[in-house]
Amino acid sequence: MTTAQADHASAGPTGAGPILELRGISKTFGGVHALADVDLAIHPGEVVGLVGDNGAGKSTLVKTMSGILRPDGGEIRFKGSRVEMDGPNAAKKLGIQTVYQDLALCDNLDAVQNLFLGRELTGPRFLGSRIKRAESESRAREVLRKLRLDSISLTRPVGAMSGGQRQNIAIARSILWTPEVVLFDEPTAALSHTAAEQVGKLIRQLADDGLGVLVISHDIHQFVVEATDRIVVMRLGRVAAEFRSADVTGEQVVNAMVGGNKGVNSAR
Amino acid sequence: MSTHHSTQSPTATAVATTPDPPADPAATPSPRLTPRRRLAELLAGDLRALPVVAGLTVLVLIFSLQSPFFLSSRNLSNLLVQAVVTGIIALGLVFVLLLGEIDLSVAAISGVCSVLMAKLMAEAGMSSVLAVVVAVVLGAVIGAFTGSWATRFLVPTFVVTLGLGLILNGVQLQLLPRTGRYNLLGTGIEDIAGSYVTGAASWLLVVLAVVVVAGLKLTHHQRKASHGIDSSVVKNVVLPVAVTAVAGVLVVSVLDANAGIPTPVVIFGVLLAITSYILTETRFGLSLYAVGGNAEAALRSGIKVNRVKIAAFALAGGLAALAGIIAASRLLGVSVSSGGGIGGGALLLNAIAAAVIGGVSLFGGRGRASSALLGALIIATVGNGLNLLGVSTDVQLLVTGALLVLAVTVDRSVERLSGSVGR
Numbered sequence: 001m002t003t004a005q006a007d008h009a010s011a012g013p014t015g016a017g018p019i020l021e022l023r024g025i026s027k028t029f030g031g032v033h034a035l036a037d038v039d040l041a042i043h044p045g046e047v048v049g050l051v052g053d054n055g056a057g058k059s060t061l062v063k064t065m066s067g068i069l070r071p072d073g074g075e076i077r078f079k080g081s082r083v084e085m086d087g088p089n090a091a092k093k094l095g096i097q098t099v100y101q102d103l104a105l106c107d108n109l110d111a112v113q114n115l116f117l118g119r120e121l122t123g124p125r126f127l128g129s130r131i132k133r134a135e136s137e138s139r140a141r142e143v144l145r146k147l148r149l150d151s152i153s154l155t156r157p158v159g160a161m162s163g164g165q166r167q168n169i170a171i172a173r174s175i176l177w178t179p180e181v182v183l184f185d186e187p188t189a190a191l192s193h194t195a196a197e198q199v200g201k202l203i204r205q206l207a208d209d210g211l212g213v214l215v216i217s218h219d220i221h222q223f224v225v226e227a228t229d230r231i232v233v234m235r236l237g238r239v240a241a242e243f244r245s246a247d248v249t250g251e252q253v254v255n256a257m258v259g260g261n262k263g264v265n266s267a268r
Numbered sequence: 269m270s271t272h273h274s275t276q277s278p279t280a281t282a283v284a285t286t287p288d289p290p291a292d293p294a295a296t297p298s299p300r301l302t303p304r305r306r307l308a309e310l311l312a313g314d315l316r317a318l319p320v321v322a323g324l325t326v327l328v329l330i331f332s333l334q335s336p337f338f339l340s341s342r343n344l345s346n347l348l349v350q351a352v353v354t355g356i357i358a359l360g361l362v363f364v365l366l367l368g369e370i371d372l373s374v375a376a377i378s379g380v381c382s383v384l385m386a387k388l389m390a391e392a393g394m395s396s397v398l399a400v401v402v403a404v405v406l407g408a409v410i411g412a413f414t415g416s417w418a419t420r421f422l423v424p425t426f427v428v429t430l431g432l433g434l435i436l437n438g439v440q441l442q443l444l445p446r447t448g449r450y451n452l453l454g455t456g457i458e459d460i461a462g463s464y465v466t467g468a469a470s471w472l473l474v475v476l477a478v479v480v481v482a483g484l485k486l487t488h489h490q491r492k493a494s495h496g497i498d499s500s501v502v503k504n505v506v507l508p509v510a511v512t513a514v515a516g517v518l519v520v521s522v523l524d525a526n527a528g529i530p531t532p533v534v535i536f537g538v539l540l541a542i543t544s545y546i547l548t549e550t551r552f553g554l555s556l557y558a559v560g561g562n563a564e565a566a567l568r569s570g571i572k573v574n575r576v577k578i579a580a581f582a583l584a585g586g587l588a589a590l591a592g593i594i595a596a597s598r599l600l601g602v603s604v605s606s607g608g609g610i611g612g613g614a615l616l617l618n619a620i621a622a623a624v625i626g627g628v629s630l631f632g633g634r635g636r637a638s639s640a641l642l643g644a645l646i647i648a649t650v651g652n653g654l655n656l657l658g659v660s661t662d663v664q665l666l667v668t669g670a671l672l673v674l675a676v677t678v679d680r681s682v683e684r685l686s687g688s689v690g691r
């Protein structure tokens with residue numbers, strides 16, 4: 001099989017170097033090699049699609065980039081310099097935000113509380129770090145408006161909302177702190193076709209504003225080929241192939257996913 | 269962590285360059301709520317306490333019709349004091365239950381800490397103030413130990429606290445002298461339950477409560493207004509202040525007609541206010557709800573889940589110890605039966621029942637400080653009222669148990685209708 005791994009550090013669509021880069025990342029769980037020597041680069045302004053069969057290691061890879069999992073080997077580089085992330089807050093401080101497969105929302109809290117979860121705007125410590133509710137609410141409103149999500153209630157518990165609304169809240173949370181990289185783990189899995197298209201537009205909007213975006217999806221034909229610039233295929237914990245989205249058909253991507261050699265080609 | 273820190277502010281400048289097109293209704297359809305569901309959502313939210321308050325009112329009505337003595341200021345004063353010990357333990361349990369955890373050792377903590385306090389005074393000649401402080405701190409340390417053990421070894425707190433409760437019962441027996449009892453008469457401890465705040469001082473407390481509530485509500489309202497968020501003065505400021513004032517005046521006039529506000533009631537009131545502030549206003553309070561709602565999400569958002577757990581158990585332990593001291597003060601001594609006796613007995617069950625009847629979910633993530641008050645009041649009212657009617661303990665147990673099941677059933681139904689469970 002052919003891959004384009006040697007080209008990873010080369011220029012992205014904006015001509016800049018990669019904003020986030022993985023080199024030789026590996027991770028094992030007990031005896032399972034979830035990730036083996038994975039190289040991957042995300043450039044500012046591009047949408048990278050990450051695809052692969054169930055258990056291929058996509059979510060695990062995202063978790064290493066968001067500071068949840070520590071890789072066993074390899075290095076993570078952010079804007080050209082090596083970083084060690086000792087937890088999810090470390091990644092967030094760098095400007096790497098993640099929208100998880102399970103959304104990671106607290107159903108009993110409202111949209112504002114979920115948006116600011118773990119990074120609440122608070123007053124002085126001697127008053128017990130009192131939460132600045134009004135300020136949080138107006139900033140939440142601002143972000144939702146920019147995402148054209150005005151109709152989402154800020155005060156109802158998110159557990160009482162629809163799947164699409166919850167997905168949108170999770171996305172809004174990821175961009176609340178002006179990130180430079182956003183990682184999406186299956187953002188369209190539970191959505192109708194129209195809602196998925198909406199998410200696709202939103203993702204494109206982020207990239208157009210100069211962010212680096214990575215999207216995991218199983219929806220190869222409708223979503224990945226349409227909404228991304230580059231597609232990275234994972235199989236059994238390794239990068240199996242890489243394509244430019246414009247040059248490839250859904251069939252070819254699926255073939256690379258399941259291990260057929262037909263149509264596997266190089267991105268650059 | 270190294271090298272790079274991007275400057276970040278919590279605004280969406282990332283997408284600020286795109287103009288704002290009109291909202292796309294297809295993407296996020298605004299929900300059409302049926303009246304039934306709207307009511308359910310109200311009951312699940314702002315009006316959460318309504319069924320419990322209604323239940324309490326019915327109980328009070330029944331008992332006042334059956335016994336002329338029930339509504340006398342002397343009896344109501346008694347009833348409040350009876351509610352305090354259960355109420356303070358329940359208040360501590362709220363912290364733990366919000367996390368979706370449980371502490372079955374709280375009654376034992378209250379027992380062992382009160383016995384230790386008595387022993388320190390009787391045998392080590394320690395001053396009463398210092399002994400009280402030591403006992404409360406010990407309660408908090410025991411709680412923190414529970415939290416650490418459970419998080420360190422990933423053992424369910426149900427099991428840890430069950431075992432710990434028995435251990436503490438054993439320690440309590442070892443601490444007691446041969447006679448099985450320490451007398452607290454003349455130590456100063458008896459003054460806690462035996463003293464009252466009366467006259468001008470009691471009214472000052474009402475004023476203080478009103479000022480605090482008004483201050484909190486006003487700052488909220490002003491901040492909302494300054495951020496352009498709709499906020500009704502009547503609903504968000506005038507109403508809560510009026511409710512506080514009316515309730516305060518009512519309670520104090522009734523109690524002053526007897527001997528004044530019993531000190532334990534003042535203590536409970538202050539603890540309620542502080543707990544309420546912690547739960548509704550602070551970052552720690554929100555963390556409790558977040559962990560109880562979705563611990564994994566809380567963890568990924570950077571909340572130090574283990575620390576939050578340890579703190580919650582420490583608070584529960586400290587409050588349980590304080591409750592034990594107040595109980596000892598009422599009974600003028602400590603004995604084998606302090607802390608509800610072996611296994612926690614009715615004290616433990618009543619404290620858990622109080623929190624749950626008051627609206628705290630055993631599954632975590634839902635409940636308020638006022639839940640402990642309402643639940644303890646219901647349990648004390650049932651006990652006190654049935655006592656006045658000369659009804660024996662067996663029937664009291666039947667009624668309390670039935671109320672518990674009823675309360676949880678109503679609660680779950682509301683939650684199901686409002687759509688916040690069963691997802």
Ligand SMILES: Nc1ncnc2c1ncn2[C@@H]1O[C@H](COP(=O)(O)OP(=O)(O)OP(=O)(O)O)[C@@H](O)[C@H]1O
Nearest residue numbers: 029032033034052053054055056057058059060061
């Ligand atoms: N916490 C864990 N403990 C043990 N094994 C794990 C853990 N997380 C992932 N794995 C294993 O690592 C492999 C990769 O899992 P991962 O979740 O990354 O797959 P994925 O590509 O995201 O799959 P899917 O498309 O189903 O979401 C699987 O074999 C999985 O069982």
Ligand SMILES: [Mg+2]
Nearest residue numbers: 058059060101
């Ligand atoms: Mg996955």
